[in-house]
Amino acid sequence: MNTPAPSFSWRIRVYWEDTDAGGVVYHASYLRFLERARTEWLRMQGLEQTRVRAEQGVVFVVYAMDLRFRRPAMLDDEIDATLRVVARKAAALEFAQTLVRVADAVTLVEATVRVACVSATGFRPVPIPRNLLTEPTIQP
Numbered sequence: 001m002n003t004p005a006p007s008f009s010w011r012i013r014v015y016w017e018d019t020d021a022g023g024v025v026y027h028a029s030y031l032r033f034l035e036r037a038r039t040e041w042l043r044m045q046g047l048e049q050t051r052v053r054a055e056q057g058v059v060f061v062v063y064a065m066d067l068r069f070r071r072p073a074m075l076d077d078e079i080d081a082t083l084r085v086v087a088r089k090a091a092a093l094e095f096a097q098t099l100v101r102v103a104d105a106v107t108l109v110e111a112t113v114r115v116a117c118v119s120a121t122g123f124r125p126v127p128i129p130r131n132l133l134t135e136p137t138i139q140p
Helices: 027-044 049-056
Strands: 008-013 058-069 078-089 092-101 107-119
Touching (some): 008 027, 027 049, 027 058, 027 078, 027 092, 027 107
Antiparallel strands (some): 008 078, 078 092
16 A cells, blocks of 8 residues: 655654663653654744744644554664644644654654644634645645
8 A cells, every 4th residue: 555655754863861771762752753743844834833822822732642653763863753634624633643763764653643723722622723724735
């Protein structure tokens, strides 16, 4: 089965702070790597999260995540964190994300991440503002 190419990729280096005592990436660090890719994807769309909060009164929050740990990453590895938007609803986006070691192209982690648009004050779901994430930008 052919997998569509990712719409975005962000390179990450594994630092000592990301690992356990054995130099293996600690499981919670993978969540940070995935988050960085989503944040940088938004930035590439021209959307700084602090500005979106101040100007639009909304924030994006993760409400569900499914992770598959395939192989471990190690200290000093370079990893490409990729993402594709696979679904859009009125107040939510679903991403397919991977973490792939650059040296050998081995997939380390596969994730499905669901993100909701919520009001910045009450944290209740609200529709994604029309001027954010226009349809051509986020087509799966």
